Each structure stands twice: as C-alpha cells, then as structure tokens.
Amino acid sequence: MILIDGKKAAAELREELKKEVSELKTKYNKVPGLTVILIGDMAPSQIYVRNKEKSANEVGLKSEVIKYPEAVEEKTILDKIEELNNDETVSGILVQLPLPKHIDKQKVIEAIAPSKDVDGFHPMNVGNLSSGYESSVPCTPLGCYLMIKKIEPNLNGKKAVMVGRSNLNGKPMAQLLLKENCTVTITHSKTKDLKAECLEADIIVAAVGIPELVKADWVKKDAIVIDVGINKTDKGIVGDVAFEEVSKVAKALTPVPGGVGPMTIACLLKNTIECFKRSQR
Numbered sequence: 629m630i631l632i633d634g635k636k637a638a639a640e641l642r643e644e645l646k647k648e649v650s651e652l653k654t655k656y657n658k659v660p661g662l663t664v665i666l667i668g669d670m671a672p673s674q675i676y677v678r679n680k681e682k683s684a685n686e687v688g689l690k691s692e693v694i695k696y697p698e699a700v701e702e703k704t705i706l707d708k709i710e711e712l713n714n715d716e717t718v719s720g721i722l723v724q725l726p727l728p729k730h731i732d733k734q735k736v737i738e739a740i741a742p743s744k745d746v747d748g749f750h751p752m753n754v755g756n757l758s759s760g761y762e763s764s765v766p767c768t769p770l771g772c773y774l775m776i777k778k779i780e781p782n783l784n785g786k787k788a789v790m791v792g793r794s795n796l797n798g799k800p801m802a803q804l805l806l807k808e809n810c811t812v813t814i815t816h817s818k819t820k821d822l823k824a825e826c827l828e829a830d831i832i833v834a835a836v837g838i839p840e841l842v843k844a845d846w847v848k849k850d851a852i853v854i855d856v857g858i859n860k861t862d863k864g865i866v867g868d869v870a871f872e873e874v875s876k877v878a879k880a881l882t883p884v885p886g887g888v889g890p891m892t893i894a895c896l897l898k899n900t901i902e903c904f905k906r907s908q909r
C-alpha cells in the first residue's frame with residue numbers, strides 16, 4: 629500500500645513555487661501578494677490563517693492578514709474587498725470561512741474580483757471550471773487531484789466516486805476528474821446504496837464529515853482512496869475513512885492528519901501565483 633505523504637508532497641510543491649516566485653520577481657520586479665481577511669477569534673480559523681501566512685512567506689509571496697472583530701459590519705468587509713480588488717499589489721484575496729451569522733457569505737464571495745478569487749468560490753470561477761475554461765480551482769480538491777495524478781498519471785476511463793456533494797469539495801473534485809476522462813459519480817446522504825457505489829470505484833474521495841464512514845468492505849482491491857475528513861472524536865482527529873482496515877485493501881491512501889491538509893495550503897499559494905501570472909498577461 630502506498631501511504632500518500634501529503635506533508636512531503638506539499639513541501640515539494642512549495643519548493644517548486646518558491647523557485648517560480650523568484651523567477652517572477654526577476655521578470656516583473658515584484659512578487660505575487662496574498663491578502664487574507666479573518667473575522668472573529670475562532671480557534672481553528674486562527675490556526676489555518678497562521679499556517680497560510682507562514683507558508684506564503686516561506687515561498688516568498690507578499691502576505692497580509694487583515695483581522696476584524698466578530699461584530700464587524702458586513703459593509704466594512706465589502707468595502708475592504710472593493711479596496712483590495714483595486715490594489716495592484718494584491719494578487720489573491722481569501723476571506724476565511726465560516727463567517728459570523730450576520731454576514732452574508734455569498735455576498736462576500738461575489739464581492740471578490742473573480743481574477744483574485746484564490747478560493748475558486750466565485751460563481752464565475754465555478755462556472756468556468758464546469759465549462760472546462762481557465763479558472764481558479766478550490767484548493768482542497770486541487771490538492772487531492774495533484775496527489776491522485778502522482779499515483780496514477782493516466783485517469784482515462786477510471787471510475788471515481790465522490791462521497792459528499794459540497795461546493796468546497798465534492799462538486800469541484802468531480803469536475804477535475806471529469807476533465808481527466810473519469811466516469812464520475814457524486815454520492816450524498818440520500819444515495820440509496822453508498823457501499824455498492826463505493827465498491828465500483830477505482831478512486832474514492834471522501835469528504836462528508838462522518839468519522840470513519842468508508843470501511844474496508846466498501847473499497848475495491850487496489851483503489852486509490854483520498855480522505856478529506858477532519859473529525860474530532862474521543863480517540864482524537866480521524867478522517868472519513870477507517871484508515872487501518874482500508875489500508876489493507878487500497879492501493880494508495882491518504883492519512884489524517886498529514887494527507888490532504890498540507891496540500892490544501894500549498895495549493896492556495898499555487899492559486900495566488902496563477903492569479904498573479906494571469907494579471908500580467
């Protein structure tokens with residue numbers, strides 16, 4: 629079984645990106661900039677944002693975090709986004725989710741210029757991805773995709789099953805694999821026989837937030853299994869895949885933690901650099 633080392637893959641990707649940033653600096657005499665907006669003081673968001681900032685600095689990006697208190701007005705955020713949209717030194721804008729209840733998430737996402745939308749959440753980018761046009765791609769599925777391609781460069785005709793249909797993961801992941809000529813099934817809570825669907829899969833991507841849902845007898849021998857889940861349980865953090873038992877049947881499997889997580893952040897940096905390059909054309 630191949631244990632997919634997300635930490636190592638992310639470190640390798642960061643090395644490539646660092647080189648690219650240095651080349652861009654020589655060519656344009658400036659570096660891509662990432663601005664993150666963080667609202668409130670939720671611990672997980674604080675940790676994510678700190679990691680993003682650290683990684684951005686490591687590859688040589690210009691990085692800025694703008695913090696607001698939980699009670700900040702929606703208009704203050706929308707005005708700041710407008711200002712950042714017009715700031716030439718800002719290549720990418722990310723508003724850390726979740727947002728406080730009084731702020732309309734969709735309004736915020738749509739306020740970000742599609743050309744600076746490093747999350748790939750803007751409807752323009754969602755549409756472009758599904759039409760097969762150039763777009764920002766959400767960081768988590770992009771990271772999963774790169775790890776799958778490393779294991780199996782030719783995905784032609786493979787059966788891929790998404791467990792979960794979220795806008796963050798299941799849907800964009802399906803689009804990426806469809807582009808690679810996979811036959812894609814998106815399952816969800818109303819799917820009649822989830823186990824039977826998974827048993828058909830050459831590739832399973834689990835992103836539903838149910839601890840250890842995908843069992844060994846759901847997985848075809850030699851399938852590639854990607855676990856996007858991060859679930860807090862009595863025995864610590866576990867994924868959506870029963871790691872121990874599935875590791876005995878899968879060809880390749882991502883651990884939790886140390887699998888998808890590190891690649892997500894590296895892909896955010898990649899998206900920032902892509903936005904910068906497109907802005908220079």
Ligand code: GUN
Nearest residue numbers: 722723724725726747767
């Ligand atoms: N919160 C957790 N994951 C994400 C992400 O990928 N993007 C944003 N903006 N917020 C998040």
